Amino acid sequence: MGLIIIYEALMYLLVLLFNCAVAQVSGSSDLICSTKALSVWPGDDVILPCRLQPPLSAESMRVEWSRPDLEPGFIHVHQDGRFLYELQNPHYNYRTSLFVDQLPNGNVSLKLSRVTQSDAGTYRCSLPSVQQEASVQLSVGSEVIGSDQPVQAVVGDDVILPCHMEPLVDVTTLAVEWTTRNGAVVHKYKSQKDDTDIQNDQFKGRTSLFHDEMHKGNISLKLTNVTLTDAGNYTCSVRKRLQKKKDNVELFVDSIDKKGRDVNSKTTALTAGLTVPAVVILIAGVVAGLIWWKRQRKYRQNVTKCRKQISPLWDK
Ligand SMILES: *[C@@H]1O[C@H](CO)[C@@H](O)[C@H](O)[C@H]1NC(C)=O
Ligand SMILES: *[C@@H]1O[C@H](CO)[C@@H](O)[C@H](O)[C@H]1NC(C)=O
Ligand SMILES: *[C@@H]1O[C@H](CO)[C@@H](O)[C@H](O)[C@H]1NC(C)=O
Ligand SMILES: *[C@@H]1O[C@H](CO)[C@@H](O)[C@H](O)[C@H]1NC(C)=O
Numbered sequence: 001m002g003l004i005i006i007y008e009a010l011m012y013l014l015v016l017l018f019n020c021a022v023a024q025v026s027g028s029s030d031l032i033c034s035t036k037a038l039s040v041w042p043g044d045d046v047i048l049p050c051r052l053q054p055p056l057s058a059e060s061m062r063v064e065w066s067r068p069d070l071e072p073g074f075i076h077v078h079q080d081g082r083f084l085y086e087l088q089n090p091h092y093n094y095r096t097s098l099f100v101d102q103l104p105n106g107n108v109s110l111k112l113s114r115v116t117q118s119d120a121g122t123y124r125c126s127l128p129s130v131q132q133e134a135s136v137q138l139s140v141g142s143e144v145i146g147s148d149q150p151v152q153a154v155v156g157d158d159v160i161l162p163c164h165m166e167p168l169v170d171v172t173t174l175a176v177e178w179t180t181r182n183g184a185v186v187h188k189y190k191s192q193k194d195d196t197d198i199q200n201d202q203f204k205g206r207t208s209l210f211h212d213e214m215h216k217g218n219i220s221l222k223l224t225n226v227t228l229t230d231a232g233n234y235t236c237s238v239r240k241r242l243q244k245k246k247d248n249v250e251l252f253v254d255s256i257d258k259k260g261r262d263v264n265s266k267t268t269a270l271t272a273g274l275t276v277p278a279v280v281i282l283i284a285g286v287v288a289g290l291i292w293w294k295r296q297r298k299y300r301q302n303v304t305k306c307r308k309q310i311s312p313l314w315d316k
Pocket of ligand 1: 047049050051099102107108109
């Protein structure tokens with residue numbers, strides 16, 4: 001029993017010592033990179049954030065940024081205070097930099113300039129001297145995603161036409177526009193505010209975007225008091241400089257309103273409203289016609305009678 005306790009205590013001590021040794025080698029700092037995928041538009045610059053936590057100077061370390069899927073794989077290697085240009089994949093020439101003045105703070109973030117579509121991928125940062133390694137995902141050019149499922153609504157409803165950016169990207173500084181199939185402007189947002197000047201009259205005062213959701217790439221449209229004429233296809237689009245991305249959402253509008261009444265019954269009632277007087281007029285007309293016809297017959301009979309009486313005189 002006592003032996004087991006001594007053995008366990010010894011093992012514990014050994015594990016502790018081993019951990020200390022590893023911590024000493026790695027300087028007990030971890031390399032932390034952005035865990036959320038970064039998304040940028042082609043042509044933009046991006047910072048791939050990575051740092052040693054707690055802060056530990058990386059000034060004298062070899063810092064390797066690489067893309068395991070490329071050959072050669074090195075994007076940027078920094079050692080002995082200089083950038084090793086000769087190791088760099090030529091696709092990245094003149095487009096990468098470290099924040100050299102930030103290395104003493106353990107900030108080993110990489111700046112990548114003038115991003116292109118082919119820059120999308122997984123970037124690995126390695127600090128061999130402290131055996132640390134971490135990755136950052138970069139995607140280029142978010143897509144606008146509308147909805148494959150049509151949105152169903154009933155006349156008088158408020159609806160949300162869903163649309164968002166994937167991967168998520170902040171759209172607050174971009175131009176967002178909702179249009180109908182035939183190009184009518186439903187809602188326009190530009191220079192960080194709604195632009196109602198060119199909005200189609202059909203939608204005046206009935207549309208809004210979720211401004212506090214736009215930094216998350218949410219460009220869903222709220223449309224209030226839906227009418228039958230609102231039914232159809234809508235396009236949500238995002239524009240940055242000359243690039244435009246868009247997708248569609250279809251809106252179905254039912255005429256059964258919230259109280260279960262059929263809005264079409266209004267037209268039925270309207271037709272009924274017209275029919276009743278029409279029938280009355282028709283009947284009245286028929287009756288009048290009959291009376292007239294009867295009178296006419298009586299008159300003709302009288303005329304014939306008269307003629308018969310005076311005809312002998314005429315014949316003369
Ligand atoms: C690293 O430094 C750059 C440039 O000063 C800064 O933009 C970035 O936020 C820093 N990153 C971290 C993780 O501190
Ligand atoms: C966008 O915001 C609206 C309103 O908060 C919400 O209903 C909708 O689910 C959001 N869409 C996404 C994709 O987050
Ligand atoms: C909804 O629209 C109808 C006409 O389309 C209008 O009569 C009604 O007042 C509107 N309701 C609201 C709450 O704006
Ligand atoms: C909307 O678009 C879909 C797919 O493009 C099409 O099938 C549908 O007929 C369109 N609806 C209207 C009302 O134009």
